[in-house]
Amino acid sequence: MRRGLTALLVSGVFVLTSGVAIAHHSFAMFDQENPIELEGSVQEFKYTSPHTFILLQVKEKDGSTTVWNLEGGAPSNLVRDGWSSKSLKPGDEIRLMVEPLRSGAPGGAWNASKIKFKTGEPIVKN
């Protein structure tokens, strides 16, 4: 479910730091000035190059489900923060900040510093 940035700031769940992790190409297709919060169930975690992807099942208000395609950092960079291909598995319930596609289509970018399990637990314990 998409939530506004205002609600997020009030909740204080995440620390608003830099945008998407250092990338080899422009992330201009993602609206970095207007991030949103998503909650959902991991359908698949693609630990691939050049970037990782989370396919996230998000329940809409009408009961339907939308699968978001969410681009993250490179494995080569995430591994330094303790990530691996096993950090997320199908069915994991997560909450994360997303910089959405400017078009409004269900795609976006995520940052490893702004993602947690729905319980509040960090994905990676350092």
Place this chain on the structure above:
Amino acid sequence: MLRRYSIGLIALAAALGAAIASAHAQDEPKYPDWSGKWRVIGGNRWDPTKPAGRGQQPPLTPEYQAIFEASLADQQAGGPGNDMRFSCLPPGMPRMMTVIFPMEFIFSPKITYILFENLMPRRIYTDGREWPTEVDPAFAGYSIGHWVDEDRDGRFDVLEIETRNMKGPRSFEPSGLPLHRDDQTVVKERIYLDKANAGSLLNEITTTDNALTRLWTVTKKYRRDDSPFWFDNNCNENNPHILIGKETYFLSADGYLMPAKKGQAPPDLRYFNQPRKQ
């Protein structure tokens, strides 16, 4: 019989000695210790001391400043601008020396190789050759270098490189900061260890390009990365950014095209479902 064994042992020892001598050629004390993985400090900006985009204050000609502004405007709308890296096109020189993913140096007397986790290697010819007259251009260009022993202690300190013969399109950084389309760029580098920190490598990069009003020198700093892992980093493995004509799209979770820009039209499908004329 015994004599035959002795001759064999002597031959084996000689062969092993030659192999060991060869193996040690890489470790000759005249080369500096640049072993290990190196990656950039300062992110993907061209001049790491300044903000990306206009903050770089690039010395562009009026014509190329206008091209840069158009790139920034396109990116503000969700397009790639002049940054073609999203399509997996190589960054080419000099941008590849931003080193977002790690690099490694291999020295030999005639060539220094720079291996990148995600790109084709650079070959720096240090055998004293002249510039070739008939070589097709390459994104990484053609590089000739030489080693310098600045402090005259018998060991090289600095690798000086000149690179020409690039092809485009290329840009300095993800903001689409352009190089000239004539591809007459000349890049000069001076790479050396930070004397105050052997875990830090410096690269002074000076670019001459017809998009610029003057030489542009920046200094990249790389840090030694102790991680033993190298990733199989192939840009085409999972790239959802799709270029069709002049428009870019993004793949959905189930593999269909989605618009990247607000209000973006679908691609032109004029060649689909056409009746055969013959």
